[in-house]
Amino acid sequence: MLSHSDRDVKGWLNALVAFGWWGFVFPSLLLLLKSVTDASVNSTMRWSLEILLFRILYCLLFCLGVLIVVKRIPDLLAVFRSRVQMFWFAISAMLIFLNWTGFVYGATSGRLSQTSLGYYMGPLINIALGYLFLSEKLSRTQLFSVILAALGVLWLTFIQGEFPWIAMVLAISFSFYGLVRKRLSVDSIVGMTVESFYCLPVAIGCFIYFFLHDDGVHALEAGWKVNLLLVLVGPATAIPLISFAIAARRLRLGTLGFIQFIAPTGQLLLAMFVDGETIPAKKFIGYLFVWVAVVLYLVDLWRTAPVDEQIATNAATAAENQ
Numbered sequence: 001m002l003s004h005s006d007r008d009v010k011g012w013l014n015a016l017v018a019f020g021w022w023g024f025v026f027p028s029l030l031l032l033l034k035s036v037t038d039a040s041v042n043s044t045m046r047w048s049l050e051i052l053l054f055r056i057l058y059c060l061l062f063c064l065g066v067l068i069v070v071k072r073i074p075d076l077l078a079v080f081r082s083r084v085q086m087f088w089f090a091i092s093a094m095l096i097f098l099n100w101t102g103f104v105y106g107a108t109s110g111r112l113s114q115t116s117l118g119y120y121m122g123p124l125i126n127i128a129l130g131y132l133f134l135s136e137k138l139s140r141t142q143l144f145s146v147i148l149a150a151l152g153v154l155w156l157t158f159i160q161g162e163f164p165w166i167a168m169v170l171a172i173s174f175s176f177y178g179l180v181r182k183r184l185s186v187d188s189i190v191g192m193t194v195e196s197f198y199c200l201p202v203a204i205g206c207f208i209y210f211f212l213h214d215d216g217v218h219a220l221e222a223g224w225k226v227n228l229l230l231v232l233v234g235p236a237t238a239i240p241l242i243s244f245a246i247a248a249r250r251l252r253l254g255t256l257g258f259i260q261f262i263a264p265t266g267q268l269l270l271a272m273f274v275d276g277e278t279i280p281a282k283k284f285i286g287y288l289f290v291w292v293a294v295v296l297y298l299v300d301l302w303r304t305a306p307v308d309e310q311i312a313t314n315a316a317t318a319a320e321n322q
Helices: 009-036 044-069 073-080 083-108 112-133 140-158 165-183 188-213 224-250 253-259 262-273 283-321
Strands: none
Touching: 009 083, 009 112, 009 224, 009 253, 009 262, 044 073, 044 083, 044 188, 044 224, 073 083, 073 188, 083 112, 083 165, 083 188, 112 140, 112 165, 112 253, 112 262, 140 283, 165 224, 165 253, 188 224, 224 253, 253 283, 262 283
């Protein structure tokens, strides 16, 4: 049976902001950063790691700034005092760190289409996790749409030409991140701050290593344009994750997964029309399967949700009369 939360307006708006941002805004920022980077920075993995480290640092500073402005620091301290919450946030921080690493590397190494494939895989894992851990059910039409999407993703994976390790890292890490955040009843901006604190020691350790055993931090010598974009990466990271955390608490994991298809579609369009990647025509067979599946799922969701709301209302009325 569908959950009443599937028609939660705030949940939908936040999901659209998050996945629209990840589909168009954030990858555009990374592509812009790539375009202004000096060609002498010849190690893609090294430069990707530097972007990731600055992403952690500026995301933390942005989140702390917001908490100070809205006077929510006591909420942050309350989480630090909870061993259970800190345990789960350690897991979510590890998962989002893996996701960030894979996404930044894919976007800066000319593999944006593979990051797109990862986010096409993600919704299917979301649906499986929702079924296994959250007892989420699917109607027949929704089950058919899942099978259709799975066939499309299998086709895209088959014709990739190489093992899609970036896609696998992105899909698995983000799906389990969504599951963990759905179970945490902590305010989204507070949660994002805690996760950034967990990632901070890794960033500091890498910066120290670069200064002591390498040739320094390239970004510090890259000019004001690069550093301005790196500063913007902080809030550009935090804003969609905050929106996603809100949406994850209000929508079913399966429904959230199907909205997620916005992100890889946006990344695919950017890969084609901005980054200049050549997308083989046969790939569009897989994309067509996925897009048809999304339409079927959403139409069925909005067609059946009012009936489920009436059932829930009747049940609540009966309970009150007992």
